[in-house]
Amino acid sequence: MIKIPPIYGQIYERITGHKYYLLSLISLFSLIFLYYLLAWPIVGYDTDLWYHLSGGRFFWQNGAIAQDAFFSYITPPKSWYNYYWLFQVIIYKIFQWSGYYGLIVLRCVLYFLTAFVAYRFFARRSANTAQLLLGIFLFIACVTAILFRELLVRPHLFSYLFIMVFLYILEFRRDKIWLLPLLGILWSNIHGIEYPVMLAIVFAYLAEIYYLQYKKKSSPYSADGKTKWLLIAVFYTIFVTPRVIELIQTPFAVSFQNAAYQHLYVAELQNISWANIFVFAPVTLNGLISSLHNMFVLLTVLCFLISLWNRQLRVSHGILFCCGIFLLTRHARFTYEFILLSVPLLAHSIRLTTANFQLPRRIAGLALPVLLVVIPLLIFSNFFKNRPAYPLDATSLPTGIVNFLNSQAKGGRILNEPNSGGYLPWALGANFKIFMDMQMSIFSDTDFAQANNATSNANVFQHFVAKYDPSFIAVSLNRPLFKKIAARDGQYVPVCFDHKEVLYAKKTRYAEIAEQYELKIIDPFAYREIQYTEQSAEQLQLIEDEAAKIYNTDQTNYGANHILSSIYIVRRQYDQALPHAANIISYYPDMSHGYALKADALFGKGQYSQAVLLYSKALQMGQAARENNVFRNLYASYVKTKEYREAYRVLAKYVNPFDPNADYKDIYDLGMSAATVGKIREAKMFIRIAGMKTPAADQEYQQKIREGLTMLGEEAK
Structure with missing residues (x-):
């Protein structure tokens, strides 16, 4: 048996027993956190960010809050209450000053502050090692559970921070309670639709104060008259908004009137499957995050029941728990609000549970770096691998369509995919109008059904065209049936495509564009499936000519670069293929095809060692299907290098x-x-x-x- 010299034990004790040991680990965690969050670009997980930027631009250009769908040609015109107007004002000004870099910093700062307040809840100074370790574990779990949601630059970033700050002040810093009315005004204007959560938090603690007063109990959670009046003042902060009546109605109007069925087509608004709450499969990162969500729900319910049974449940925590459960019954995205609202109950339960239990300091000293450094490093390095283009990832945005329209057309109405509707008004010129985006406080279920079916159903398409007569149609590559609908109608022809969508133009309105750019040879819905080795030389030339037209208007176009690189590789013109593959890697580094195409060209040039690296990268990114030939080419490259x-x-x-x-x-x-x-x-x-x-x-x-x-x-x- 190996004996560890006593000197090593003494060194270990000195390090883990140092008064700055925990602080140094927290500092390391913060550095890891900030590094990965600042290095991660703005990614178009959805296009909500860009309709917020459009709203902010409207405010700064017109000196007024946008109160209608100024970007849409829908009739009758839509008016609404812009409950996140201040968020739009803030992020547009940040963007104007610093571009997407500023938005990355804003996202990082808000997430970091939210995490910091969570840490203050779970890891308050205590000599109890069990309490500290359990608190640190729940802190890391909380930060990880909200990770994906915190990457979206949307108003909820402020709401999550406000939830944590409200709870922290009400739990531990009653001397700062005068801040709550001021924060309430900001919250009501930055993300007004969330005001019921703000009021529920204040009500929970007010109810507790009055309950203790009624029972005449002496408690650290009691409050004087000034505190009560400051809390009551928070209820009136919703009146410090542009249109308070509309604000009060908004949460209920969106959910129960104009968009009552959005849970059927908006993923984050789907109902929670209660059976899935008991599923734990942390074998992938998504599985880990889902398992953490389930853990928080079950653990919070357990803490609630135990506290209730032992008569240790605080009134405020009970009300917050009930509010959180109610939110869970509404939509899946409210899981995040539930997690944050459960923090006071969980932190309180930790203190009660571990009051008479201690862990050996040696175990705590070893466990702390694992919890604060090793686990976060593993999670972040896995989640943030394959970094997209920085500072903006355009993989999910129809950038090629936008660039074509801006360079070739003067304006017009666009029948668009609702999911990309947020980006189009922001990126296109002012003379272009879309049908709708995903602001369901403006648009209705009927509007979405009409837009969603217009490119899938011939009857809906005909009615839509007869009513709105759009100049352009931007349709997802995932709707190949539309080419039959368009061909049957005969008014629209495909003129451009990118990695997301195909653009159709009305022949009679844009005759020059249709004549010059109509795609007669390339099927844009299936361009990735072209078997170039089976094409004749004449057919390859025709395909190249059409792709070259698009490339000449936009050298960043993914589809054009993909086709041209593939053609040159088949022709063994490897030096000509390389720049197009390099374009894909440069503008779309998180898409695997650029690496595979560059590897094909290098393989053709006999540079097998370099080809191995690129084929391996493409495989690691998921391009493993046999028809892509990547694994076969990697095999051949290894054979060539012996x-x-x-x-x-x-x-x-x-x-x-x-x-x-x-x-x-x-x-x-x-x-x-x-x-x-x-x-x-x-x-x-x-x-x-x-x-x-x-x-x-x-x-x-x-x-x-x-x-x-x-x-x-x-x-x-």
Whole structure:
């Protein structure tokens, strides 16, 4: 048995027992947190950010709050109460000063402050090591649970911070309670629709104060008259808004009137499946976050029931719990509000549970760096891998369509995909109008159904065109049936496409654009499926000509670069293919095809070692389907560099010889690769299986299989 010298134990005790040990770990956690959050770009998980920027631009240009759908041609015109007007004003000014970099900093600061207040709840100074460790665990769990939501630059970033600040002041800093009315005014104007949560928090603590007063109990949670009046003043902060009546109605009007069915088509507004609350599968990062959500729900319910049974439940915590449960019954996105509202109850339960329990300091000293450094580093490094373009990731945005319209058209009405509607008014010129975006406080369920079906159903399309007569139609690449609808109608032709959408133009209104850019050869809905090696030289030239027209208008266009690079690789014009592959990598670094195309060109040039790195990157990013040929090309690259074990490892990972869909050529290569690394028995088996599946017409592979088996000392049957 190995004995650890006493000197090491003494060093360990000195380090973990130092008064700044915990502070140093928190500092390391903060550095890790800030590094990853500041290094992560603005990503278009949805396009809400850009309709907020449009609203802010409208305010600063017109000196008035946007109160109608100024970006839409929908009739009759839509008016509404802009309950997040101050958020729009703030972020537009930040963007004007510092671009997307400023928004990244804003997002990071708000998330960091929210996390800091959560830390102050869970890890208050205590000599109790069990309380400290359990609190740190829940703090890290809380920060991780809200991670994805905190990456969206939307008004809820402020709401989450305000929730935590309100709760912290009411729990621990009653001397700062005068701040709450001021924060209430900001909250009511930055994210006004969240005012019921603000009022519920204040009501919970007011009810507790009056309950203690009624029972004449002496408690640290009692309050004097000044505190009560300051809390009551928070209720009146909603009146310090532009249109208080509309604000009061908004949460109920959106949920129960004009968009009562949005839970059927908006993912974050779907109802929670209560059965899934008991599912724990933290094997992936998404599974981990989902499991943490479930843990918070179940743990909060457990703490509530135990506190109630032991008669240790505070009135305020009970009311907050009930409010959180009610929110959970509404929409899935309220899981985050539930988690934050549960923090006081959980923190209080930790203190009660661990009051008479201590952990050895050596265990605590070892566990703290694991909780505060190792686990966050693993989570963040996994979540933030494959960083997109910085400071803006355009992978989910129809940038190619926007660039084409801005350069080739003067304006017009666009029948658009609702999900990309937030981005279009922001990026397009003022003369363009869209039908709708996803602001469901403006638009109705009927509006969404009309827009969503207009590009999928011929009847809806005809009615829409007859009523609105759009100049352009921007339709998702995931709607290939639209080409039949458009062809049957005959008024619109495809003129451009990118990695997200296809743009159709009305021939009679934009005759020059239609004549010059109409796509007659390329099917934009299936351009990724073109088999370039099967095309004639004449057909390849026609495809190149159409793609080159788009490329000449926008050299960042993903689709045009993809096609041109693929054509040049088939023609073995590798030096011409490389710039187009490099464009894809530069503008869309989180999309795998650019790496695979560049690797193909380098392989053709005989630069196999560099090709290996790029093929590996493409595979790691998910381009593993056989039709993409990436794993086969990586295998071939390893063979060229004489790295036979690596070549075998690649095929063994991606080819299952017992899979009915496995290609006999892949199985044969796997068998021969096994032979090169000395796995003779395996090689014989796999080559025999390849022989079973090889068609009689393929004499070349029939011969290869016979020769392979002979080489391995076995006769072909």
